[in-house]
Amino acid sequence: MARDLAAREENYSKWYNEIVQKAGLAENSAVRGCMVIKPYGYAIWEKMQAALDKMFKDTGHSNAYFPLFIPKSFFSKEADHVEGFAKECAIVTHYRLKSDPSGKGIVVDEDAKLEEELIIRPTSETIIWDTYRNWIQSYRDLPILINQWANVVRWELRTRMFLRTSEFLWQEGHTAHATKQEAIEETERMLNVYAYFAHNFMAIPVLKGTKSINERFAGAVETYCIEALMQDGKALQAGTSHFLGQNFAKAFDVKFASPEGNLEYVWATSWGVSTRLIGALIMAHSDDHGLVLPPKLAPIQVVIVPIYKNQGQFELVIEKAREVKGLLDKHGISTKLDDRDTYKPGWKFNEYEVKGVPIRIAIGPRDIESRTLELARRDTLEKVTCSSDGIENTVVHLLEKIQENLYQKALKFRESNTTKADTWEEFIDILDNKGGFIMAHWDGTAETEQKIKEATKATIRCIPLDNNKEKGVCVLTGNPSTQRVVFARAY
């Protein structure tokens, strides 16, 4: 993506959509704002789920499932929460259809109107806290550490595949604690889980931080987030972890008897990541040849393409290919042997390149003679011929190398696209000509942030957790500031 910013912005959407479609990840559906996740795209999501789910379990959480429908009245209980989601809810008002009296198709049966409308969950805090009320009486019932894998619906006006669809898949953790301290620790623990996942699985460096009040989750006391930088210089919120204080406990009247015998409100957290991460993966690593997947999340880590001219050669080559696949399988490497006779090697090379398969092995008659293989890596597009002896070790090491290289590349990109701005002119100039993260002083007020957003579309992505305190003046107002915060235009 070596293009100037203007060209990048213009072409980026097109480039992104092409990768999504050509790689077979997803396509737009007949339902407005929704998408069909195709098998290959879903396989990536399953890899993400597996890795995340293990980390959730390792930190003491269990999976559960709560209803898709939420009674409308639940939403009015937490004022900020309803304010935040009211504008983007899908609402079920009826439960029956009937034939149109005029004989043309099917219409809603007005007699089948629900007494209370049901909201299709945009997030599950309300129904979960309504349930937790019945589960919690004593401090002995705490903590509750639950996660659910689910779909949610937010009626977005403008959608983009994976990044913002009306329906999306995610996980949402909802925990209940006896003390504020414990809840804050949980919030931070899960933020670290997300950051670890982004770094070690997605090969994407992220900034950990807290949101400004303007950007905070509706109903939260504090929102922690991980922010990633995409190749077009825009920021992407990749995950959030919320400290909800006692807001939902108070709204849903969830109290527990403490060891001292007092009735106290429960402390809460919630945290989530979504299929948006697939969008992040695409935008962080892909190139003009297509998708580039980090080995740890690639559904197919190695593809073997046999090359032959006739039946005799096919038999020789395929035997070797099967042997190699067997070796790699034994080492836990997800390997596909593409022995289809209906496509030519060149076609296959291109297909797996577009799909971002980290390593391709080609085996032909020449290789049989010389006991070699052709190894091609997706991240650098380099091809080398290597000995077929010990191929399993070669591949294991190469996969690790690719994983690390992708991370380092993304990190370098972020570093060279993180810029300090000390004046308003600099701030504007960087936004318009370079993009990326801008480290700038801010006077800490919501009004200033709002003005900056209106003037430039840039928002505060986060206030980094490991921030250095540094005296300065706000880029917009000139008022005193104690630290730089991260600004960017965002998805």
Next chain:
RNA sequence: CGGGGUGUAGCGUAGUCCGGUUAGCGCGCCUGCUUUGGGAGCAGGAGGUCGCAAGUUCGAAUCUUGCCACCCCGACCA
């Protein structure tokens, strides 16, 4: 909801201003032969209510009116 745009084969499109043979092309698909170490070549073939409806006309993809759908930009948002 504002502003702009587009609907022609599975996908992408030409033709529309200025009505006139059988609606053309590329990709894909099917058959055959030759091919196979970077998206194969040649030959043959299948596939169309030109978004829907009404109107004008000898004649409509093309003009008129109404409707529908989708896309882009903005407002909203992860």
